[in-house]
Amino acid sequence: xxxxxxxxxxxxxxxxxxxxxxxxxxxxxxxxxxxxxxxxxxxxxxxxxxxxxxxxxxxxxxxxxxxxxxxxxxxxxxxxxxxxxxxxxxxxxxxxxxxxxxxxxxxxxxxxxxxxxxxxxxxxxxxxxxxxxxxxxxxxxxxxxxxxxxxxxxxxxxxxxxxxxxxxxxxxxxxxxxxxxxxxxxxxxxxxxxxxxxxxxxxxxxxxxxxxxxxxxxxxxxxxxxxxxxxxxxxxxxxxxxxxxxxxxxxxxxxxxxxxxxxxxxxxxxxxxxxxxxxxxxxxxxxxxxxxxxxxxxxxxxxxxxxxxxxxxxxxxxxxxxxxxxxxxxxxxxxxxxxxxxxxxxxxxxxxxxxxxxxxxxxxxxxxxxxxxxxxxxxxxxxxxxxx
Amino acid sequence: xxxxxxxxxxxxxxxxxxxxxxxxxxxxxxxxxxxxxxxxxxxxxxxxxxxxxxxxxxxxxxxxxxxxxxxxxxxxxxxxxxxxxxxxxxxxxxxxxxxxxxxxxxxxxxxxxxxxxxxxxxxxxxxxxxxxxxxxxxxxxxxxxxxxxxxxxxxxxxxxxxxxxxxxxxxxxxxxxxxxxxxxxxxxxxxxxxxxxxxxxxxxxxxxxxxxxxxxxxxxxxxxxxxxxxxxxxxxxxxxxxxxxxxxxxxxxxxxxxx
Numbered sequence: 001x002x003x004x005x006x007x008x009x010x011x012x013x014x015x016x017x018x019x020x021x022x023x024x025x026x027x028x029x030x031x032x033x034x035x036x037x038x039x040x041x042x043x044x045x046x047x048x049x050x051x052x053x054x055x056x057x058x059x060x061x062x063x064x065x066x067x068x069x070x071x072x073x074x075x076x077x078x079x080x081x082x083x084x085x086x087x088x089x090x091x092x093x094x095x096x097x098x099x100x101x102x103x104x105x106x107x108x109x110x111x112x113x114x115x116x117x118x119x120x121x122x123x124x125x126x127x128x129x130x131x132x133x134x135x136x137x138x139x140x141x142x143x144x145x146x147x148x149x150x151x152x153x154x155x156x157x158x159x160x161x162x163x164x165x166x167x168x169x170x171x172x173x174x175x176x177x178x179x180x181x182x183x184x185x186x187x188x189x190x191x192x193x194x195x196x197x198x199x200x201x202x203x204x205x206x207x208x209x210x211x212x213x214x215x216x217x218x219x220x221x222x223x224x225x226x227x228x229x230x231x232x233x234x235x236x237x238x239x240x241x242x243x244x245x246x247x248x249x250x251x252x253x254x255x256x257x258x259x260x261x262x263x264x265x266x267x268x269x270x271x272x273x274x275x276x277x278x279x280x281x282x283x284x285x286x287x288x289x290x291x292x293x294x295x296x297x298x299x300x301x302x303x304x305x306x307x308x309x310x311x312x313x314x315x316x317x318x319x320x321x322x323x324x325x326x327x328x329x330x331x332x333x334x335x336x337x338x339x340x341x342x343x344x345x346x347x348x349x350x351x352x353x354x355x356x357x358x359x360x361x362x363x364x365x366x367x368x369x370x371x372x373x374x375x376x377x378x379x380x381x382x383x384x385x386x387x388x
Numbered sequence: 389x390x391x392x393x394x395x396x397x398x399x400x401x402x403x404x405x406x407x408x409x410x411x412x413x414x415x416x417x418x419x420x421x422x423x424x425x426x427x428x429x430x431x432x433x434x435x436x437x438x439x440x441x442x443x444x445x446x447x448x449x450x451x452x453x454x455x456x457x458x459x460x461x462x463x464x465x466x467x468x469x470x471x472x473x474x475x476x477x478x479x480x481x482x483x484x485x486x487x488x489x490x491x492x493x494x495x496x497x498x499x500x501x502x503x504x505x506x507x508x509x510x511x512x513x514x515x516x517x518x519x520x521x522x523x524x525x526x527x528x529x530x531x532x533x534x535x536x537x538x539x540x541x542x543x544x545x546x547x548x549x550x551x552x553x554x555x556x557x558x559x560x561x562x563x564x565x566x567x568x569x570x571x572x573x574x575x576x577x578x579x580x581x582x583x584x585x586x587x588x589x590x591x592x593x594x595x596x597x598x599x600x601x602x603x604x605x606x607x608x609x610x611x612x613x614x615x616x617x618x619x620x621x622x623x624x625x626x627x628x629x630x631x632x633x634x635x636x637x638x639x640x641x642x643x644x645x646x647x
Contacts, residue, residue, distance in 0.1 A: 004508035048485045051646035066488040077485050083478030085406060099398040101487045102391070245529065 031194030130157030420459025446502030452520020467554030472564025510544030542603030556634025
């Protein structure tokens, strides 16, 4: 059991971790998620007594790490796969760690076998790949057969076989009643490995709940409904019916409807009652990754939303202080062909974006005076809507 | 609480399983003995060219230790690497996670590495002495002469203490490159140059290497060198103060800073 209470760490003016309180329980794999720089590694270092918290405290089994009797037998940790003297062989490295805790040398050979490094045990770790380094770090963590295990990004650099092995290892360790605390950036991996999640962003706790709760709490599950494309009236009718029944209906770019707030059978019943045929009615459940993105971007990093718009607008911006559009703009013509604008004057190619365009443009009096092309302005919002 | 004996054993494993230990200590021995022997042979053949004052204060024991000026640099490298590679490799975090008692960790490491350096230093010192005396011909000293044994043991202590001082500095600076960048020029150039500059040499006398090396002189003010305001043991005492300061500084940095 790892317990953090009001954990805060400041480096000068920068607050890396702020008022973090959580418990990591035995018997389950607890995932530790957060964007880069959110304070995951700092938290891990504080758990291990390497960094001193500015305020608050963290204990393992009720003791601060530094006061643990024979720490290596109680807590095993993989912090950094490359934190090994490159000139020392894998076996010597583990032996030096084993001796600290009074662990017999046979155990070293045992864990080397467990992580599959027995053939390179005598080789200097300088020549190890990242994956081999991870295995060596995991071996070091397992050495003392500890009840509490911390892994910082354990699957980094591992091959698929290695990832599967780590996943099963974590689950096995937790099933044996140990406390397993794993940080990772790989959401799909976490969804398969972890039972419980602790999510932090900008050093603060965002979520502390089971994986299933986390996904349903932080994602909008929706149903995708498709009506025959040949009959737009049916689509209109269904939209009205579903909205009246309390659902939220959004239109997807390809004509499908995205329905939230109504269970699938109810949608089917409503469609049947309204006499609308359905071509598709499919559940869409968000993945852990989507839920995570939603939580960390929406709740913490408000700037991310801005960044996303900026990204979508990016192709329009080069050399364009106003609303003008650079000449070769591949997406713009498609948009304007949808009849947003009156036809251009005869003989004028509205998409050429030539310098004389503003003067001859019929939209010169529009509220975007410097615009070289009037099609630029509505286009981003339109694209954004579609993308959503 | 990791037992001290366990930490000592672990540190010994760490030291003996990296090749830098062998090559730094071997070069310390070979360079010191080799250069000492060569200079002994040179002094023997050019003894008649020495000034009268130098002849009067000729110190064959000290001459056989002249190689330490170079050999001590290898000791500096050994001391710096023993501590510095923990930081450069990131191993320090693994080590401190296993030994949360930082004083136990640092002083066990220094005890093991320092003990090894002292042992190699004493062996080097005796080899230098006997080989040097053999090449000094009729000007030689004997190990049974007054104060010679003190000087020979002192030479070994000096080399070991230089290594321990370097370990303390590396623990303070937490970096091999930085420590080497400061210590190498200091011992090889700065200290030696300042010792020859008027006024500055009054200060330089109290530098760890200048003070500590007095223990190797059998004849006071050997070879007509500057008079020192302290004796051989006083000089070693000054050096010990430097070593203690470096170790305390290193410990305080390790204790206060995040790993």
